[in-house]
Amino acid sequence: MNKISVIGSGTMGAGIAQAAALAGFEVVLYDLSDDLLASAIDQIHKSIDKGVARGKTETTVAKTAKKNIYLTTSLVEAAHVDLVIEAVPEKMNLKREIFAALDEVAHEHTIFSSNTSSLSIGVLASSTHRQDRFLGVHFFNPAHIMKLVELIRGDFTSEETITAVQDTVTQMGKTAVLCKDTPAFIVNRVARPFYGEALRLLGENAAGIETIDKLIKSLGFRMGPFELIDLVGCDVNFAVTQSVYDAYFQEPKYRPHPIQRRMVESERLGRKSGRGFYDYT
Template sequence: MSIGKIAVLGSGTMGSGIAQVAALSGYEVLLIDVDQKFIDRALANIGKALQKSVEKGKLTTEDKEQILGRMKGSISYEDCKDVDLVIEAILENMDLKKQVYQKLDENCPSHAILASNTSSLSITEMAAATKRADKVVGMHFFNPAAVMKLVEIIPGLDTSDETVSAIEEVAKKMNKVPVYAKESPGFIVNRILVPMINEAVIALGEGIGTVEEIDTAMKLGAGMPMGPLALADMVGIDIVLAVAEVFHKEFADSKYRPALLLRQMVRAGHLGVKTGRGFYKYQK
């Protein structure tokens, strides 16, 4: 299957990053969201990111204009009528995702692949909401999508080999390194990473160390380039909590129980870098 036009559903941090990578790789990109103001903001941020690349000599002004020229925005699923691939990057809520996949199934051409950027949810369950389960697959990018090289490819129960091969080809064209993961909550990276972050938050809540002490200890003692609490801020504390809750529900094992402090942070709206305050404070 030849992929020429990609729709990215969701213009938040991950969606806009994926859209930027896709356009930079030569794909025609349709960025879809529920409100034009979200799309306009995302395209403006992409333009600023590309301008920084121009200033660093990585792109020419002509390159920048060509990349932006390959991108369009829309608030209608009907504009998906000629796409070859949809990469969904909306909230980590299964009910919402299934509603979205039903709409995509109705509006996308029969050959189109539907890929989810989910970090923890079941590809098989999303696929069951469509009439094209063989063309539904996980394509999990990492934040920031424009920089991070890894893409996890997760086949659902009914995903075809042809679909998997097509997604691998797209990932490589985007200059990413694809790794196959069995469908299981969290796949590979988050299955290991989120419990570690959660344990760091538990340690903080128990007063074992301060934020700075915990992060410094893990950087210098475990060779981590970034401490787990700083990483939680970058990922989004709400995302960490959502994944931890999926683990706790799916595995029914108390070892995955989310730290109370994680819940408190989310309730307070302290979600990390994106809100200006998490375990650390950031300038907005």
């Protein structure tokens, strides 16, 4: 595996591209416009420079990583790689459309993967003619720092595909955990009660945002639920919750909270918008 493309240059896509470039891979970063890509590469370069300043990244590695990232608005260019990692918004139809388009122009050996945090890998893979070379590769935010990666096997994913991608994420310095194709996989399914109960406590006025976060952190968690939602993005958190709720046929314990919808509709998305449950302006 030498060349990787990342489809989508948002928070997760930029982080994955950075992690891959720092590990020595050639990276093609795709998005719909030059403006989006310019913003993403600026963010990536600043993050790499911060790693150098903190002594986490060698100067030579940083320079090479920056040179290793190629920007494009051409899906054809993004398809001509060894591994595609899709990191677009958590919308099934959008992802399937992108994979179908990539499948028409990608080389036969190219492996497709999705960074989805909750959607079915089998359903995504069925939009292509390479279901044996398709899997889930779920990074966690911030992707260039967090070590865990969930590898999700689809119904027809081959052992060769799993091995190749596991070796790739290991080269990125990540720890791969193999998962079955169940709604939300492992981490996000476990996280639903963590967020859900915090939102219910807030909605019932049992305690305030800061109090809930402080109490949770007193138990050993590095971040409280509302701090974490702001980091991930309120829109992403709501989309995953809705996806899991639908996947389990409206199982009540996974039901989204009205507060989540209100935060998204009022564009209080967390750190990326400057305001979420906390103010970052």
